[in-house]
Amino acid sequence: MKCRNCGSELNHCILDLGTSPPANAFLSREDLNKPELWYPLRLLVCEKCFLVQTEDFVGRETLFNPNYVYFSSFSDTWLKHAKNYVEMVTEKFGLSEKSLVIEIGSNDGYLLQYFKNKNIPCYGVEPTHLVAEAARKKGIETVEEFFGIDLAKRLEQAKGQADLMVANNVLAHVPDIHDFLQGFYILLKPEGVATFEFQYVVPLIKQALFDTVYHEHFSYFSFTTVSEIFRVNGLKVFDVEHLPTHGGSLRVYVEKEDSGAFEISDRVLNLLEEEKKEGVRKLEFYSALQERAEKIKRDFLMFLLDAQQKGKKVAAYGAAAKGNTLINFCGVKGDLIKYVCDKNPYKQGKYLPGSRLPVVAPEMLKINLPDYVLIIPWNLKEEIIHELRVKYNENFSFVTALPILDLI
Numbered sequence: 001m002k003c004r005n006c007g008s009e010l011n012h013c014i015l016d017l018g019t020s021p022p023a024n025a026f027l028s029r030e031d032l033n034k035p036e037l038w039y040p041l042r043l044l045v046c047e048k049c050f051l052v053q054t055e056d057f058v059g060r061e062t063l064f065n066p067n068y069v070y071f072s073s074f075s076d077t078w079l080k081h082a083k084n085y086v087e088m089v090t091e092k093f094g095l096s097e098k099s100l101v102i103e104i105g106s107n108d109g110y111l112l113q114y115f116k117n118k119n120i121p122c123y124g125v126e127p128t129h130l131v132a133e134a135a136r137k138k139g140i141e142t143v144e145e146f147f148g149i150d151l152a153k154r155l156e157q158a159k160g161q162a163d164l165m166v167a168n169n170v171l172a173h174v175p176d177i178h179d180f181l182q183g184f185y186i187l188l189k190p191e192g193v194a195t196f197e198f199q200y201v202v203p204l205i206k207q208a209l210f211d212t213v214y215h216e217h218f219s220y221f222s223f224t225t226v227s228e229i230f231r232v233n234g235l236k237v238f239d240v241e242h243l244p245t246h247g248g249s250l251r252v253y254v255e256k257e258d259s260g261a262f263e264i265s266d267r268v269l270n271l272l273e274e275e276k277k278e279g280v281r282k283l284e285f286y287s288a289l290q291e292r293a294e295k296i297k298r299d300f301l302m303f304l305l306d307a308q309q310k311g312k313k314v315a316a317y318g319a320a321a322k323g324n325t326l327i328n329f330c331g332v333k334g335d336l337i338k339y340v341c342d343k344n345p346y347k348q349g350k351y352l353p354g355s356r357l358p359v360v361a362p363e364m365l366k367i368n369l370p371d372y373v374l375i376i377p378w379n380l381k382e383e384i385i386h387e388l389r390v391k392y393n394e395n396f397s398f399v400t401a402l403p404i405l406d407l408i
């Protein structure tokens with residue numbers, strides 16, 4: 001396979017998670033009688049540009065199909081994050097009723113609803129049907145297509161250029177990253193700003209946060225590498241922030257290369273320097289990932305086997321995609337985890353891909369009382385533990401498998 005950024009041959013596999021079905025390919029009851037497609041799940045690093053990337057077997061039309069059921073609005077933490085962002089950028093960039101905001105990968109309108117409340121004109125681009133429909137129900141105009149040069153040209157003709165473009169947790173999902181970013185160049189006003197949030201590769205490698213590796217995530221970025229990718233597409237990074245989301249993310253602010261409207265912040269130079277010290281442009285930085293992931297697997301399996309041996313029942317909470325990577329890498333089935341609760345009604349009544357664990361409503365925690373609740377979206381554990389304790393008032397023990405096995 002060739003690097004999706006620079007085209008070099010990729011020779012360095014840094015993580016082999018065996019095979020797995022696509023992490024959001026939930027099964028219906030009828031699907032249980034059919035076979036599933038399992039694809040190799042491997043992470044590679046390019047020795048030229050150091051872009052970390054999954055080997056591409058599946059294709060985006062298979063991944064982001066009409067039945068795609070990831071809805072951003074089911075997490076209160078995430079909604080709060082979106083609201084704070086809208087307050088911050090509105091103030092910082094002086095957005096008003098005369099501005100235009102476009103979000104790419106706008107999901108169910110979780111973020112644009114806050115711009116709408118402020119009467120700031122906005123619309124979203126979201127290729128998956130069910131979530132686009134959910135956004136429209138909130139009154140958010142949504143273009144249901146994949147984004148790239150072609151769509152950007154049509155939108156620019158029809159609706160003009162944007163003051164602000166937003167892409168949160170979408171950069172990793174794009175197979176052709178250059179086509180995607182050139183779309184931003186086309187659709188942005190000469191002095192416009194675009195912000196991107198994405199999982200940061202440095203904590204992923206150092207803490208082996210391997211459950212965020214799945215087929216939908218094509219790329220994983222260091223700041224050094226992503227800055228270079230922006231640069232070759234005519235975009236200049238002028239600021240960067242660390243965010244706690246997904247175990248460590250970056251928010252990057254870019255303008256058009258020829259704009260010069262913003263001064264480059266010290267944070268940009270500092271982070272580039274910090275990454276140089278970390279060694280993100282050296283292969284050794286990536287070499288211990290497999291070993292770290294296998295240790296997490298062993299600890300998790302030992303916990304599950306020990307619980308089973310002692311006659312304790314384990315259920316899981318949050319049918320997030322990352323859980324499927326963990327569960328399928330560990331080979332866990334229904335004998336070790338009884339069921340998975342999720343608030344999303346589109347997931348309830350379905351089964352996890354691969355492991356085929358049933359997804360049920362959280363109320364099941366009252367009917368079929370577990371001894372342990374495994375929190376799959378460990379990045380939201382405070383929110384979830386609080387919610388379950390308030391709602392169910394049961395003294396469950398909570399457990400997370402990543403970044404290390406933790407009994408709470």
Ligand SMILES: [Zn+2]
Pocket residue numbers: 003004005006007008046047048049050051
């Ligand atoms: Zn490369």
